[in-house]
Amino acid sequence: MSAAAWALPTHEDIESATALPVIDLSELDDPARHDAFHQRLARIARDTGFFYLEGHGIDTRTIEELERLTRETFTLPAAAKERIAIRNTPHFRGYTGVGGEITRLRPDQREQIDFGEELPAVRSINAVDAEHPIWWALQGPNQWPAELPALKPAVLDWLDQTRSVAERLLQAFLVALGQSAQALDALVAAPRNHRFKIIRYPGQAQGQSDQGVGAHKDGGLLTLLLQDDVGGLQVLSSKGWIDVPPRRNAFVVNIGEMLELATNGYLRANVHRVISPQSGVDRYSIAYFFSPSLHAEEIPLLTLPEALNEQAQGPESDPENPLFRHIGTNALKGRIRSHLDVAERFYPEQFRLLQEQARAHGGPLQASAY
Numbered sequence: 135m136s137a138a139a140w141a142l143p144t145h146e147d148i149e150s151a152t153a154l155p156v157i158d159l160s161e162l163d164d165p166a167r168h169d170a171f172h173q174r175l176a177r178i179a180r181d182t183g184f185f186y187l188e189g190h191g192i193d194t195r196t197i198e199e200l201e202r203l204t205r206e207t208f209t210l211p212a213a214a215k216e217r218i219a220i221r222n223t224p225h226f227r228g229y230t231g232v233g234g235e236i237t238r239l240r241p242d243q244r245e246q247i248d249f250g251e252e253l254p255a256v257r258s259i260n261a262v263d264a265e266h267p268i269w270w271a272l273q274g275p276n277q278w279p280a281e282l283p284a285l286k287p288a289v290l291d292w293l294d295q296t297r298s299v300a301e302r303l304l305q306a307f308l309v310a311l312g313q314s315a316q317a318l319d320a321l322v323a324a325p326r327n328h329r330f331k332i333i334r335y336p337g338q339a340q341g342q343s344d345q346g347v348g349a350h351k352d353g354g355l356l357t358l359l360l361q362d363d364v365g366g367l368q369v370l371s372s373k374g375w376i377d378v379p380p381r382r383n384a385f386v387v388n389i390g391e392m393l394e395l396a397t398n399g400y401l402r403a404n405v406h407r408v409i410s411p412q413s414g415v416d417r418y419s420i421a422y423f424f425s426p427s428l429h430a431e432e433i434p435l436l437t438l439p440e441a442l443n444e445q446a447q448g449p450e451s452d453p454e455n456p457l458f459r460h461i462g463t464n465a466l467k468g469r470i471r472s473h474l475d476v477a478e479r480f481y482p483e484q485f486r487l488l489q490e491q492a493r494a495h496g497g498p499l500q501a502s503a504y
């Protein structure tokens with residue numbers, strides 16, 4: 135056997151096998167590979183925008199423990215999950231049952247618990263004032279299941295560790311786009327607004343929908359997702375839907391709408407979906423949404439180098455679900471569309487507006503998964 139046959143597969147080999155690139159974040163620490171890393175990231179971000187991230191430094195034990203707790207959480211009795219229902223508070227944190235979220239007019243076949251940065255509520259939902267417009271109600275404490283006390287420290291630790299990874303990755307994206315690594319520091323500064331959720335997709339019931347989550351874009355800057363070994367995640371490419379097969383301990387990274395806005399559409403938020411697992415099999419995933427801070431007010435427009443700017447076609451905006459540059463307005467719109475029960479209870483005015491818009495477009499209310 136020739137020496138070459140023993141060589142480890144290169145990233146390009148893996149790419150052709152899985153159709154999705156693999157990025158090793160630890161290359162950033164190696165001065166010899168630093169520049170090549172940025173060049174490759176720039177190419178991948180623009181071409182696919184969906185990739186696996188390895189070398190992120192989060193250890194396997196931490197990952198496995200959070201995966202274990204995720205599974206255990208969903209085995210809690212229905213009453214325990216209902217006690218932390220998302221509709222309990224205006225902050226969009228808590229439990230949503232199977233079918234409780236709608237994407238593209240159809241209910242998603244998944245249950246999930248939404249979390250976010252653990253911060254106090256800044257205003258009462260009934261006391262809007264000039265200093266605290268209504269979207270500040272997005273900030274507030276999480277709801278934790280009393281039956282599983284280990285979940286809280288594990289999730290808070292995950293928020294911390296994944297944030298550091300996402301911050302490094304965002305800085306690398308910025309350098310790759312000819313910006314200062316710090317160009318968006320203020321956009322993600324404390325008080326932070328990153329979000330996180332744990333998700334269970336039950337196996338497809340006979341004759342039922344296989345929509346785990348319908349086609350959508352994520353609303354933040356970057357999403358860092360961990361999936362188990364079942365599969366079902368797909369991303370829309372120029373060749374149609376392609377599978378994003380499981381890859382142990384690697385994050386699946388995708389670009390969100392806010393990075394599309396900041397780069398004037400040079401980078402594109404990816405459309406993706408999840409097909410339900412086969413009957414009798416559950417799929418679990420853990421999704422971290424690295425998002426702009428509410429107090430930053432507006433998404434800045436980066437000044438790209440001329441060669442890149444020429445290729446920026448402006449952000450895509452769906453007339454039935456317009457994108458707003460204003461961070462709080464856009465974030466609240468996304469949450470309201472995903473969780474109509476919370477909207478109806480705590481945001482009646484916004485809920486009514488959304489219904490009117492839907493009627494004007496001649497259809498029922500469209501929600502989005504994010």
Ligand SMILES: O=C(O)CCC(=O)C(=O)O
Pocket residue numbers: 333347352359361367406407408419420421503504
């Ligand atoms: O569960 C997954 O693999 C993807 C989840 C997702 O796209 C989302 O929640 O935004």
Ligand SMILES: [Fe+2]
Pocket residue numbers: 350351352406503
């Ligand atoms: Fe998503």
